[in-house]
Amino acid sequence: xxxxxxxxxxxxxxxxxxxxxxxxxxxxxxxxxxxxxxxxxxxxxxxxxxxxxxxxxxxxxxxxxxxxxxxxxxxxxxx
Numbered sequence: 025x026x027x028x029x030x031x032x033x034x035x036x037x038x039x040x041x042x043x044x045x046x047x048x049x050x051x052x053x054x055x056x057x058x059x060x061x062x063x064x065x066x067x068x069x070x071x072x073x074x075x076x077x078x079x080x081x082x083x084x085x086x087x088x089x090x091x092x093x094x095x096x097x098x099x100x101x102x103x
Contacts, residue, residue, distance in 0.1 A: 033073040040066035057098040064091040 025032050043063030050056035067087040071080030 033070065036066055036070045036073060040064075040070055054098055057094040061091050061094045061098070064088070064094065 027035075030038075040063050043059055043066060047056050047060035047063060050059060064087040068084050068091070071077075071082075071084035071087070074080035074083075077084075
């Protein structure tokens with residue numbers, strides 16, 4: 025499926041990049057982590073949508089790890 029010559033996979037990648045970039049503009053750390061986790065989730069989806077998992081595996085692994093770190097500091101770690 026394409027819209028304006030851009031595939032759904034590419035749109036997911038662009039949205040993921042946008043959310044990661046947006047997270048770096050946040051002053052509130054918890055909000056930063058939540059927005060970054062949205063970007064990580066989209067990157068994980070993007071990694072699975074690439075032609076082969078072998079190509080997307082580094083993207084999936086890195087973003088899953090970053091998601092876990094953000095989740096820990098946003099929701100599990102006691103101040």
